[in-house]
Amino acid sequence: MTTVAAAPVELDVSDPPHFPALDALRAVGALAVLVTHVAFWSGDYGRHGYAGTLLSRLDVGVAIFFVLSGFLLSRPYLARAAQTLPPPSTRSYLWRRFLRITPVYVVAALLALALLDDNADLGAPTWATTLLLGNTFVDPLPPAGLTHMWSLAVEVCFYLLLPLLMLAATGRRGRGLSTARVVTVLVAMTAVTAWWHLHGADWADTWTGGAPGQWLPGYLSWFAAGIGLALVHVLATRGSATARRLLAPGRQAGACWTLAGALLLVAATPLAGPTVLVAPTTAESLTKNLLYTAIGVLLVLPALVADERSGFGRAFGHPLARRLGVVSYSLFAFHLLVLHAVMAVTGWQVFSANGPLLLLASLAGSLVLAEVGYRVLEVPAMRLKRLVPPRRAEPIVATTATSGTTER
Structure with a gap:
């Protein structure tokens, strides 16, 4: 079907377009992480052959989060650059990010450090390092109950x-948006990730006691994929026929998700490394990273152009799906604490628990804590964002027909 460009409409670049399906996609990422951790603790990774390996590859949920972050956080910069406007206020941006993650993380960290027996002997320096999200830079593993927080770091x-990336990609005000310049930055980010997996992490491991494999350079490709999607979306709203063609496959959500599933099946083969507790080769590590990059793009793309009347749009726009997305950060943050609690109450041992029952109990407890965390911690914290207001809004012109979203 040929898409006809809509008439230009004014929009406020400080109030970016809303993508309802992205809320539900956050839930997909959080639930995938929860399931893969339950499968590890229960021992299902090793008991079910290829299916167990497939469960281990649900850590692809982290890639989904990173692609989403790259898209959502870079888009305001690219949209403003396209209209030769100054970038968003850095002070306001950093303040919002601080409010978004800190309250939930600090509470989760304090609960883990204070309540879990495995953390009983940790001293004040480790507490301080943990509260500052610095464990992966100095320790092989974070404290118990917080091992998943490497991704938050x-x-x-x-x-x-x-x-700084956006400064390199867009320059200063007045130069407009250069596609070639942005793409150069994205290629450089991906190249850094490739080098890190092949050489950089091993090099860093010679001079640090931390876990270089869990540092940002190893995952820049996932963020770059999100920034690339943001670039295409901004160009599409400005009438680029090429960008519209790049977004068009997203309207075939079933095909995108099927292809993502096929790539996940490939990732569950030895090409992407062993299942558990054995370090992959550098080639296996990079292969897994690149496969997850492609999977992240294929899953996020349909959510950017979702038609609310389609089956995908209705499913991902359902209030329950979106609510799960809204509380997904607290779900992610607290689910390992719930896993510890369930194992303690049931008396199950690691690698020998009942997988389905462990999943049901952990999911139920995590959903309760997620709702509490959202209401008690996240909502009050975000009310403080007004203390550091964003840059004053300036109108720009864009079209909406290609994205299927309303920008206002």
Whole structure:
């Protein structure tokens, strides 16, 4: 079907377009991480052959989060650059990021450090390092109950780096948006990731006691994929026929998700490394990273152009699906604490638990804590964002027909 460009409409670049399906996609990422951790703890990774390996590859949920972050956080910069406007306020941006992650993380960290027996002997320096999200830089593993927080540390590093990346990609006000310049930055980010997997992490491991494999350079490709999607979306709203063609496959959500599933099946083969507790080769590590990059793009793309009347749009726009997405950060943050609690109450041992029952109990407890965390911690914290207001809004012109979203 040929898409006819809509008439230009004014929009406020400080109030970016909303993508309802992305809320539900956050839930997909969080639930995938929860399921893969339950499968590891229960021992299902090793008990079910290829199916167990497939469960281990649900850590692709982290890639979904990173692609989403790259898209959502870079798009305001690219949209403003396209209209030769100054970038978003760095102070406001960093303040919002601080409010978004800190309250939930600090509470989760304090609960894990104070309540879990495995953390009983940790001293004040480790507590301080943990509260500052610095474990992966100095320790092989974070404390018990917080081992999944390496990905949050990567997110924070990306938050800090993003304004510099956007400066490199867009330049200063008045130069407009150069596609070639942005693509050059994305290629460089991907090249850094490739080098890190092949050489950089091993090099860093010679001079650090931390876990270089869990540092930002190893995942820049996932963020780059999100920034690339943001670039295409901005260009499409400005009438680029090429960008519209690049977005068009997203309207075939079933095909995109089927292809993503096929790539996940490939990732579950030895090409992407062993299942558990054995370090992959550098080639296997890079292969897994690149496969996850492609999977992340294929899953996010349909959510950017979702038609609310389609089956995909209705499913991902359903209030329950979107609510799960809204509370997904708290779900992610607290689910390992719930896993510890379930194992303690049931008396199950690691690698020998009942997988389905462990999943049901952990999911139920995590959903309750997620709702509490969202209402008690996230909502009050985000009310403070007004203390550091964003840059005053300036109108720009864009079209909406190609994205299927309303920009206002």
